[in-house]
Amino acid sequence: MTLPFPSPLLPRASRTDVLTGYLDFFRTTVVAKVRSLPADHRHVSRLPSGWTPLELVQHLEHVERRWLVWGFEGRPVDEPWGDADGDGVWRVAPGTDAGALLERLEAQGGVTRAVAAAHALDEVGAPGPRWDGGAPPTLERVLLHLVQEYARHLGHLDVVVELAGAGTGEEGPPDAAAPPPPATP
Structure with a gap:
């Protein structure tokens, strides 16, 4: 299931709702795109950098936990x-x-929404090892960073899904079967 794009023309109750709405949209789109790939394409890289769609999913899970919880x-x-x-x-x-x-x-994503709901956007994070001795950012800065992280990686995943023949942009998977994955280097 994907969510509709969180259009800036639609009212939101708060800036927190705007930021978590974008995160929810990007997260559900990542999940839908990875599910649109044939199973053997999820473990194979199509890019010179070498990451696979499942590695990207695991990275995004850790990024959210690392920035918000830890x-x-x-x-x-x-x-x-x-x-x-x-x-x-x-x-x-x-x-x-x-x-x-x-x-x-x-x-x-549920954890992210709970953390965002429990704190004000201008609240400064807890000091700790995540910040390598630096000053912790506000919740708003963390959420904006996560929006950027998701948007960038979703763009990468768009390319991977298109190369696999499983759809382009915000479209769903095509009717045609995807070509076989390339040989692993």
Whole structure:
């Protein structure tokens, strides 16, 4: 399921609703696009950078948790950098269930909405290791960063989905079957 684009012409109750509305839209669009891919395309990279659609999903899940739970709220989380090895390259364990990974991303959206609802946009985050000794940002800055992160990566995913023949832009999957994935380098 995808949500309608959060048009700036539609009224929202608050700036928090605007920001979380964009995050919800981008997140559900990422999930729909990954689900539109044939299963064997979800584990294969089509780009020189080498990331796969499932690695992108796991990255986005960790990004939300890292910035809001571990960062802004200052709560401990297991493996805040668990989306990448020490080399910064995204990794997904072999045999990872795509459905479970997509469900975790959707569940993280619920956490994001709860954190956003519990704090004012001008509230400054908790000091902690996320900020590497720097001053924590406000919730608004964190949410704006997440909107940027999702928008950028959704654009990347648009290209991957198009190369796989599973749709373009904001369209759904085409009727034609997608071509086979390229050989892994």
